[in-house]
Amino acid sequence: MAKYLVMVQGTQTDYEAMRGKATPGSPAWNEQDLQAMYAYMGAINDDLSETGELVDGQGLAEPARIRTVTLGEDGKAVITDGPYSETKELMAGYWVLECASLDRVTEIAARVTRCPQPEGAPVYPVVIRPILDGAGDIC
Template sequence: MRFMMIVKASEESESGAVPSEQELAEMGRYNEELVKAGVMLDGNGLLETAKGAKVQYHGKGKTTVVDGPFTETKELIAGYWIIDVKSKDEAIEWARRIPFAEGEVEIRKVAEAEDFGDSYTPKEAEDKLREKIAEQHKS
């Protein structure tokens, strides 16, 4: 099962403050543990919302673009990991090991084809797209 561990933003992360050398080293060690355990699929920190934008949808083909920064810090994301583990409990255990002094991490299961039941018919097409994406990004 794939889970996304979502790091909630803070005033500090939204200020554009760069993590200290020690914080980066601790995070590097944590990421190495995830890789050695064979559970890490992806993970990154995100820059502050002042360097981003939102696209809002208002009916088919109608959009509005809002440039950052965004004000509701508690609703923002500062980073994420995508891990592949056996259960939500295992995802929680990995999240508990993140070397944060303060903050919050939300854990969400990534939707898989089987989560949609029999109504999910485009599985073969989806699998082909995923294979093509993987092929495009081979190092």
């Protein structure tokens, strides 16, 4: 068994569309759209819990609520709020899964890609990253 991080992506404008505000490239979501998405993702979480493959999974707050901390030239922390709508896709949610194989995780990711959403909403890839086992298997 190995652990994997499975990530879904989104932008600030996607979050705004989910609040009912149509944006360039994304139609406004209504309550039925949101409920369909939540039910679909909830069913995935329930199934993964039943199989024992779910370690953790969370949706993340919109990008406008991000705080970025970098190291300034003077060695002090530089704190920036954002990024905002001009930012490309960021992680919108994730699962940490413990599965028997990469093929199994790929099956789960393929299921995630079929999450219902309004016609015309942007489609993003689901990204799978193996989690290192602590032995430092970087190479």
